Amino acid sequence: MENVDYSLYFIMGSMNVDNPFSILEDALKGGITCFQFREKGRNALVGNEKKAFAQSCQRLCAQYGVPFIVNDDVDLAIEIDADGVHVGQDDACATEVRKKIGPTKLLGVSVHSVEEARMAIEAGANYVGMGPVYATPSKADAKPVAGTSMIQHVANLYPDLPIVGIGGIATHNLGPVIQAGATGVSVISAIASAKDAEMATADLKGAFLQWKTQKSTVQG
Ligand SMILES: Cc1ncc(COP(=O)(O)OP(=O)(O)O)c(N)n1
Ligand SMILES: Cc1ncsc1CCOP(=O)(O)O
Numbered sequence: 617m618e619n620v621d622y623s624l625y626f627i628m629g630s631m632n633v634d635n636p637f638s639i640l641e642d643a644l645k646g647g648i649t650c651f652q653f654r655e656k657g658r659n660a661l662v663g664n665e666k667k668a669f670a671q672s673c674q675r676l677c678a679q680y681g682v683p684f685i686v687n688d689d690v691d692l693a694i695e696i697d698a699d700g701v702h703v704g705q706d707d708a709c710a711t712e713v714r715k716k717i718g719p720t721k722l723l724g725v726s727v728h729s730v731e732e733a734r735m736a737i738e739a740g741a742n743y744v745g746m747g748p749v750y751a752t753p754s755k756a757d758a759k760p761v762a763g764t765s766m767i768q769h770v771a772n773l774y775p776d777l778p779i780v781g782i783g784g785i786a787t788h789n790l791g792p793v794i795q796a797g798a799t800g801v802s803v804i805s806a807i808a809s810a811k812d813a814e815m816a817t818a819d820l821k822g823a824f825l826q827w828k829t830q831k832s833t834v835q836g
């Protein structure tokens with residue numbers, strides 16, 4: 617899969633939300649550019665129920681031409697022919713995942729240092745997720761808040777590597793993430809917990825575009 621737009625990358629599962637399918641539909645209408653199916657933890661669906669829900673989200677994403685990426689579950693990603701998979705440092709080894717999914721599927725890897733970024737590139741990652749930038753309400757076992765300095769460091773060293781900032785990102789604090797050099801932002805609660813997911817998505821997209829334009833104007 618080529619030319620993926622990582623600018624507004626929404627992550628969601630069925631946990632902790634009343635109507636996940638309609639939230640995803642609203643997020644797609646509002647303009648998300650990537651979707652990650654993250655079904656894990658307490659109250660998460662398993663087995664056939666997980667697969668069926670993943671496939672309904674996948675079909676919806678396909679209608680909007682938005683890549684559908686599976687979190688952690690490499691076998692599910694392969695079984696349903698997802699567009700890609702995202703793994704962290706404590707999940708399956710990225711090099712092995714690349715071998716399993718083949719050369720054309722998207723591979724995302726969570727990284728927290730230059731060394732992890734270098735290894736992700738070597739493993740064939742298409743993009744890296746970096747965070748948590750800010751405190752997050754959505755991941756109990758998140759690493760300590762990292763701010764934006766490591767994003768800036770990795771972006772300077774690897775200018776061709778797409779970087780997605782993650783963790784506590786919302787319209788009001790997205791600017792520093794883009795200024796640090798992130799290609800895009802990844803969010804759960806800013807969309808999934810919003811009163812109006814479509815409007816929240818459109819607001820995030822507007823803020824993203826504004827900061828991106830400002831960055832390229834300053835850079836010339
Ligand atoms: C885009 C993106 N970046 C980072 C993560 C976090 O992955 P991981 O550290 O494996 O944690 P879990 O999401 O699996 O709990 C992500 N999912 N997506
Ligand atoms: C999956 C994940 N990885 C690092 S922070 C995080 C959760 C992001 O959720 P939110 O956008 O609600 O802070």
Ligand SMILES: [Mg+2]
Pocket residue numbers: 687688702703704707
């Ligand atoms: Mg993981």
